[in-house]
Amino acid sequence: MTVQRHFIILFAGCVALSHAMAAQVAVHVEPMRLQTSRPLTDQSKAAVIRDYLHAWNGLQAALEQNRPELLDADFVGIARDRLADTVHQQGQLGIRTHYQDRSHDLQILFYSPDGMSIELTDKVEYDVQLIDHDKVISTRRENARYLVVLTPSEVRWRVRVFQSTHD
């Protein structure tokens, strides 16, 4: 059991490390403050974090290339629809945006008793670059707190709500 636990923690660390190495992203996971009585296993926690961080890659690619289909693997429901609408709006206006996450400070808040949704917050630092007809207009670093709800799909957790909040 202890070996398995260590393996899971190591696995979660490797996931975070691989994401960090890919784009020099710092990932920090706060201790959980779960609201429900349903326990969250280390394996599920690692999977949720892995899939959420992966979703940022999908978001970056879709908004930079104006290709909504790149959202399908990571986003579902209202989150997918909104991002896809944004991609279409960008395409109509002739602009692209490049989102580069720099750091994530994650905390899992809620695991629904039926196991069908997990809510987390992410204090994320990221750069936004605005490109209009291939001309870089502006680049700005932002800090925002995202509220994220993920639901399980066939083989992974997918983002259903993706919304930054005003604190």
Add this chain to the structure above:
Amino acid sequence: MRSGFTILLSSLAVAAAQLALGQGTTMSLPNTVEAGTAFSIQSTGSGKATLYIIGTGQVLKRDVQLGETVSFPAGSLYNAGRYLAVLAQESSTQNGSFDVVPAKKPVDMSFFAKPSRLPVGLHNAITGTVFVFDTYHNLISAPTPVSFELSTPSGAVQKRTVVSNQGAAWTAMDSTAQQGIDRFVARVEDVSSTRIVGQVPGDPCTLKMSARPSGQQVELITDPVRDCSGNAIPDGTIVTFTQTYKRTQSTIDQPLKRGVAQVTMQVHPGATLSVASGVVMGNQIGWVR
């Protein structure tokens, strides 16, 4: 040489003028905008520019005249989130950010109730989870009271009120003693959503059979089979009759019909007859005839 120096001076003068123009241009952004409401952005300076509003939820682009107020009518920005505003001229840009926050009034909810069917008499076995949204389907993160109500056909009602935390609220309720169709209602202000939960009888509580001769055979019949709350076990539930005789066993599975299970079987004198359903054992009869 002199001509080159003049060009250099001219270039520096133009650059200085453009910088001054850039520095003289400012943009006044709202701190927050409630989703779907009108807002405006004030700029100073002169000349034409392009204003971009950039977010993961929406993107807007306007040609603007510097020094004028740019008004965005209600419904322009409705997806909550952080937005970057960029005021771009030919040679300079100003940028800033602001937040679009969810509307205060809850208008929609996602209500997940599990399970849709369960046995009676279980503690905290029915769970409900609610996510609260505004009219634009923004998750309302402000604490919001959510009431849950589970009512049975007999009129028994369980009520809970939970204040949502970061848009989510949940509760757990007991299945009641009586079988039937329950209504599980979640309500936020004047918005409600209903789920149906079927409560079915639990395991048989007592299982009792009787035996009587029927020609050369023996007829075994159970009393009406009920759970511990007195609910009739549904027809189709399998009841197993077993005859044990000299270390050999023979069994017959029979479904409940009209609440009882009945079978006719060849029985050896001296055999022991027993009855069971699932993990519940009934009485035993020693057949002596």
